[in-house]
Amino acid sequence: MIIIKIGGNAIHQLTNDFFKQIQTWLDQQKQIIIVHGGGQLITATSEFFDLPVQKIDGIRKTSSAEMLLTQGLLSDVIQPYFAQLFQQHGIDCQPLNLNGQTLLQGQYGQVGQVTSIQTKLLEQIPNDRVILINSLAQTPQGQLLNVNADQAAQALAVLTQAQQLILLTDVPGILVDQELQTKLTPILAQQFIQAGQITGGMVPKIKAALASLNDGVQQITITNQLNHLGTTITH
Numbered sequence: 001m002i003i004i005k006i007g008g009n010a011i012h013q014l015t016n017d018f019f020k021q022i023q024t025w026l027d028q029q030k031q032i033i034i035v036h037g038g039g040q041l042i043t044a045t046s047e048f049f050d051l052p053v054q055k056i057d058g059i060r061k062t063s064s065a066e067m068l069l070t071q072g073l074l075s076d077v078i079q080p081y082f083a084q085l086f087q088q089h090g091i092d093c094q095p096l097n098l099n100g101q102t103l104l105q106g107q108y109g110q111v112g113q114v115t116s117i118q119t120k121l122l123e124q125i126p127n128d129r130v131i132l133i134n135s136l137a138q139t140p141q142g143q144l145l146n147v148n149a150d151q152a153a154q155a156l157a158v159l160t161q162a163q164q165l166i167l168l169t170d171v172p173g174i175l176v177d178q179e180l181q182t183k184l185t186p187i188l189a190q191q192f193i194q195a196g197q198i199t200g201g202m203v204p205k206i207k208a209a210l211a212s213l214n215d216g217v218q219q220i221t222i223t224n225q226l227n228h229l230g231t232t233i234t235h
C-alpha cells in the first residue's frame, strides 16, 4: 500500500512521469490511495467571497461558510478534475467522495481529526484502480469535518499500515538555507521549526511525517516528483 498526498499547489505540476510511475506501481500490484488537498483554491475562493482566511500553523480555522466552500471545492471541483486527469493518462481511478461520502471518519478536536476509516468501502474497489480521496472526514452523526490533507494522509497511512507515505508538494523537499535536506530526523525537524527555518504549510507536513514515523510507516518522503526521493524522514 502506498499513500500519496498531493497538495493543492502540486496539482499544476503533475508530469507524465508522475502518471507513468503510478502505472508502474499498479502493474506491480501495489495498492495506491491518493489523498488530495486544495488549500490554495479554498483560500482564493474565500478571499473572493470576502471571508476571513486564518491559518494557525498551517491549519485553517474553518467557519461554517468556509466549510461549505471547502466541501464543494474538494469534492465537486478538485476531485473530479483529478479523476479526469487520471482518465486522460489511461489510469483507472475511483473517486470516493461522491454524494457526500467520505472514507475517513473522525471527530472534532480543534479541527477535525481522523479516527478510523470505512474499510468496507476500500474492499469494494478493484486492485487495478487508483483510489482518490480528499481530506474531508465525517463524524458518526454525519457532520463533515475539514481535516488538513497532510494529517489525513498520515492517519490513512497508519490505519492502513501502508509501507510508504509520499507527501507531494511544490518544493523538492525540506530546504534550509536553500539547500535540500535529503534526510530529516525528528530532532533536526524540531530545531528547524523552532529556528523558523520550516514554516507555514510545511509545519503540518513535518508533523504528519513525524507522527507516521512514530507509528511505524517505513518510508516517508517529502518531494515534488515521485521518482525523486526529496527529503526522507527517518530516525
Ligand SMILES: Nc1ncnc2c1ncn2[C@@H]1O[C@H](COP(=O)(O)OP(=O)(O)O)[C@@H](O)[C@H]1O
Binding pocket: 006, 007, 008, 009, 010, 037, 039, 040, 058, 168, 169, 170, 171, 173, 174, 175, 176, 197, 198, 199, 200, 201, 202
Ligand atoms: N524549510 C522549508 N522547505 C521547503 N518549503 C518550505 C519550508 N518552510 C516553509 N515552506 C513552504 O511550504 C510550502 C509547502 O506547503 P504548502 O504550501 O502547504 O503545500 P501543499 O499545498 O503541497 O500542502 C512550500 O511551497 C514553501 O513555501
Ligand SMILES: CC(=O)N[C@@H](CCC(=O)OP(=O)(O)O)C(=O)O
Binding pocket: 006, 007, 008, 009, 036, 037, 038, 039, 040, 042, 058, 059, 060, 061, 062, 070, 111, 112, 135, 146, 147, 148, 149, 150, 201
Ligand atoms: C483544516 C485544514 O487546514 N484543512 C485544509 C484542507 C485542504 C488541504 O490541506 O490542502 P493542501 O494540502 O493543499 O494544503 C484546508 O482547508 O486548506
